[in-house]
Amino acid sequence: MNRLWSHPSLVIGLIATLVFVAIGLLSLVWTPYPIEQIDIPRRFLAPSAEHWLGTDNLGRDMASLVMSGAWTSFLVAAIAVAIGVGVGVPLGLAAAAWGGPVEWVVLRLTDFVFAFPAVIVAILITTLVGPGAVNAIVAIGIFNIPVFARVARGGALSIATLDFVAAGRLAGLGNAMIAWRHLLPNIMSLLIVQGTIQMSLGILAEAGLSYIGLGTQPPATSLGLMLRDAQGMFLIHPWLTLVPGLAIVLIVIALNIAGDGLRDAIDPRLRQGNPNVLA
Amino acid sequence: MSLLDVSGLSIRFGNTEVVSDVSFSLQRGERFGIIGESGSGKTLTTLAIAGLLPDDAVVGGTITLDGEPLPRAERAMARLRGERIGMVFQEPMTALNPLMRVNDQIEEAIRLNIAHGAPQTKVGNLLEEVGLERRHGERFPHQLSGGQRQRVMTAMALASRPDLLIADEPTSALDLITQRKVLDLIADICARRQMTLLFISHDLKAVAALCTRVAVMHDGRLVETGDAMSVFSAPKQPYTQRLVAASRFDFPPLEHAPLGGNLLEVDGIVRDYRQSGGLFQRHKPLRAVDAARFAIASGECLALVGPSGCGKTTLAKIIVGLDRATAGEVRLEGRTYHGSDLPKDLRRDISLVFQDPFGSFNPRLNVADSLGEPLRLEPGLTAETVRQRLVESVEAVGLDAGMLERYPHEFSGGQRQRLAIARALVTRPKLVVLDEPVSALDMSVRGEVLALLARLQADFGLTYLIISHDLDMVHAMADRVLVMEAGRIVEEGKPDQLFARPQHRLTRDLVAARLPQVA
Numbered sequence: 001m002n003r004l005w006s007h008p009s010l011v012i013g014l015i016a017t018l019v020f021v022a023i024g025l026l027s028l029v030w031t032p033y034p035i036e037q038i039d040i041p042r043r044f045l046a047p048s049a050e051h052w053l054g055t056d057n058l059g060r061d062m063a064s065l066v067m068s069g070a071w072t073s074f075l076v077a078a079i080a081v082a083i084g085v086g087v088g089v090p091l092g093l094a095a096a097a098w099g100g101p102v103e104w105v106v107l108r109l110t111d112f113v114f115a116f117p118a119v120i121v122a123i124l125i126t127t128l129v130g131p132g133a134v135n136a137i138v139a140i141g142i143f144n145i146p147v148f149a150r151v152a153r154g155g156a157l158s159i160a161t162l163d164f165v166a167a168g169r170l171a172g173l174g175n176a177m178i179a180w181r182h183l184l185p186n187i188m189s190l191l192i193v194q195g196t197i198q199m200s201l202g203i204l205a206e207a208g209l210s211y212i213g214l215g216t217q218p219p220a221t222s223l224g225l226m227l228r229d230a231q232g233m234f235l236i237h238p239w240l241t242l243v244p245g246l247a248i249v250l251i252v253i254a255l256n257i258a259g260d261g262l263r264d265a266i267d268p269r270l271r272q273g274n275p276n277v278l279a
Numbered sequence: 280m281s282l283l284d285v286s287g288l289s290i291r292f293g294n295t296e297v298v299s300d301v302s303f304s305l306q307r308g309e310r311f312g313i314i315g316e317s318g319s320g321k322t323l324t325t326l327a328i329a330g331l332l333p334d335d336a337v338v339g340g341t342i343t344l345d346g347e348p349l350p351r352a353e354r355a356m357a358r359l360r361g362e363r364i365g366m367v368f369q370e371p372m373t374a375l376n377p378l379m380r381v382n383d384q385i386e387e388a389i390r391l392n393i394a395h396g397a398p399q400t401k402v403g404n405l406l407e408e409v410g411l412e413r414r415h416g417e418r419f420p421h422q423l424s425g426g427q428r429q430r431v432m433t434a435m436a437l438a439s440r441p442d443l444l445i446a447d448e449p450t451s452a453l454d455l456i457t458q459r460k461v462l463d464l465i466a467d468i469c470a471r472r473q474m475t476l477l478f479i480s481h482d483l484k485a486v487a488a489l490c491t492r493v494a495v496m497h498d499g500r501l502v503e504t505g506d507a508m509s510v511f512s513a514p515k516q517p518y519t520q521r522l523v524a525a526s527r528f529d530f531p532p533l534e535h536a537p538l539g540g541n542l543l544e545v546d547g548i549v550r551d552y553r554q555s556g557g558l559f560q561r562h563k564p565l566r567a568v569d570a571a572r573f574a575i576a577s578g579e580c581l582a583l584v585g586p587s588g589c590g591k592t593t594l595a596k597i598i599v600g601l602d603r604a605t606a607g608e609v610r611l612e613g614r615t616y617h618g619s620d621l622p623k624d625l626r627r628d629i630s631l632v633f634q635d636p637f638g639s640f641n642p643r644l645n646v647a648d649s650l651g652e653p654l655r656l657e658p659g660l661t662a663e664t665v666r667q668r669l670v671e672s673v674e675a676v677g678l679d680a681g682m683l684e685r686y687p688h689e690f691s692g693g694q695r696q697r698l699a700i701a702r703a704l705v706t707r708p709k710l711v712v713l714d715e716p717v718s719a720l721d722m723s724v725r726g727e728v729l730a731l732l733a734r735l736q737a738d739f740g741l742t743y744l745i746i747s748h749d750l751d752m753v754h755a756m757a758d759r760v761l762v763m764e765a766g767r768i769v770e771e772g773k774p775d776q777l778f779a780r781p782q783h784r785l786t787r788d789l790v791a792a793r794l795p796q797v798a
Contacts, residue, residue, distance in 0.1 A: 163635060164638065164641040164649070166601055166633070167631075167649075169601060170599060171656060172655055172656045173652070185643035185644075
């Protein structure tokens with residue numbers, strides 16, 4: 001644990017991320033104003049004691065919208081990462097442990113999915129079942145699968161050449177047990193770091209999908225949706241665009257700093273002050 | 280005046296002092312050796328001399344070259360290295376740029392020094408001097424053998440006509456015959472150019488063969504310094520005495536049971552590897568093992584020796600069931616298999632001890648989990664029996680049962696190799712295949728591990744197949760020796776006879792390349 005705290009960027013990134021998550025969680029039980037409450041006479045108010053971040057074109061409280069929007073962003077990105085890990089990591093491990101035709105199939109599958117950007121997948125899903133936050137989750141999740149499959153396979157391949165894997169095979173372990181006992185625990189750090197990177201990419205992707213109208217639908221809100229609502233008035237009321245935009249930037253920076261810090265803290269090759277590597 | 284003078288050198292990383300109070304001096308033309316085990320600080324000492332220490336190292340003491348202290352500035356230090364100090368590193372594959380032809384790499388070393396006004400040399404001359412032909416210059420590093428790569432490294436080090444050549448374990452990644460050739464080459468060049476040599480090694484015999492004066496390092500301190508002859512023949516310090524004793528492998532041979540019938544028969548094993556060629560050209564498959572045929576009697580200790588790449592490890596993998604033979608068969612107590620189709624109930628009768636004790640344990644599993652893994656081959660054991668078997672095998676290798684809960688990184692190399700042996704014994708096997716069981720270990724623990732293996736063989740009636748290129752170790756351990764070259768077994772015999780009167784050309788080369796015993 002001391003090791004984690006010796007990386008200041010990790011601490012800053014993690015604390016900032018946790019603050020955003022806490023704000024998002026808080027929005028589930030309490031926001032200064034209900035986000036559905038439209039109050040046209042009170043629109044375009046500047047930040048004040050009453051409305052901390054002002055109000056938007058429909059008179060909704062911006063602070064409440066940002067809180068709720070941040071939660072949507074986190075939720076979509078986190079579930080999408082979970083989908084990517086849940087499907088991609090087993091695929092990648094299977095490719096590394098079985099090799100041969102299994103590996104070929106997994107690699108071609110990932111190539112195939114990589115060929116479709118998340119937007120195309122989202123458009124496809126929207127055409128089939130209509131827009132919504134769930135569609136954004138599925139689209140980003142599908143996009144995450146090949147990423148995790150590749151990372152898991154790459155990490156596992158370098159572990160698989162080590163003698164302890166051969167020792168496991170000598171002990172009669174099958175491919176699945178080798179993957180579970182020997183490969184997975186040794187690539188966890190890679191996966192955690194990739195997870196934080198995909199989280200920040202997922203938040204951006206959700207914002208993008210909502211911005212083009214394929215993600216979250218009103219009256220629910222997300223940071224991307226807020227951007228879309230505000231873009232027509234950017235020249236008259238730039239504040240309405242700046243608030244959700246800055247929120248996205250801050251969340252993504254926090255996640256990236258946390259991810260970099262985690263990599264430094266976890267990766268033993270980057271650990272400082274270890275003279276044994278030389279002697 | 281001495282060429283290099285090191286006095287009171289200390290190197291610290293944070294709060295740990297890894298080298299403390301090291302002083303020695305090198306006369307011009309002298310060949311000086313530093314002996315030490317891994318972690319003794321010998322490599323850090325040479326890096327300090329070359330000014331190549333990592334940034335977070337804190338260096339104390341003084342190092343002077345020709346009476347001048349080493350410059351602090353990186354640029355001046357780089358110039359000094361280029362002009363006066365040549366270095367040859369341990370691992371020639373990583374020390375050469377894989378994307379540059381040999382000629383270009385040597386050319387680069389020469390060109391950098393022309394800029395500094397050093398006398399000009401030709402690539403061709405350098406190649407000839409290190410015993411390579413001109414056509415080797417056209418190749419990439421991966422197209423050369425380990426010994427040839429080390430020669431290229433030497434040629435690059437010689438490009439600036441240095442006064443001082445630092446060679447850090449230049450032969451530890453090479454096999455016996457190449458090792459001898461490279462050592463002879465270094466000795467030859469030093470004599471011809473009257474160059475000063477600083478030779479770093481853990482191998483006493485290599486140091487004894489090459490150096491006139493030696494220093495012994497232990498735990499970051501110089502333990503003993505003196506003439507090579509006097510240090511090796513009459514070591515004064517207890518640590519040096521232990522090292523010298525360990526390098527001789529003389530432990531009393533234990534009585535072991537008379538040999539029984541054939542336990543394992545290898546019958547005409549062939550292993551081909553497909554080589555990937557271009558789209559339209561088909562390469563001939565590479566034959567790693569070519570019709571190997573031999574038998575091991577139960578209770579015997581059979582050694583398989585040969586240069587690296589001769590197929591001995593491939594053969595061992597087929598025997599233990601990690602690889603599959605292209606043709607031929609193996610019989611264990613009369614039951615036939617071809618490699619990876621080794622029946623599950625036979626797997627517990629064969630186990631393997633790996634060469635590298637650092638890669639053979641999963642860092643995320645504790646010792647009990649790793650050691651208990653092969654017991655899955657014996658279904659129906661209760662948790663209590665499993666525990667008992669683990670304790671039994673850990674104690675058999677001289678370790679404490681309390682260590683079972685610990686993780687691999689808490690153990691030293693020697694202890695890990697003991698644990699690897701314990702894992703091999705846990706299923707109570709009949710045949711143990713030992714792949715270079717001590718070559719990754721420090722000199723002082725090699726003897727202990729070998730003595731342990733000999734005792735275990737006597738205690739449990741084990742049969743050993745030892746894969747090695749270390750003739751001294753084989754001589755001490757084996758009842759019978761097979762010599763392998765390019766996948767074929769070319770000679771067979773008792774070690775005493777085989778090494779005294781080698782018949783085959785390869786065996787003669789191997790015996791000739793053997794370094795003389797120290798003192």
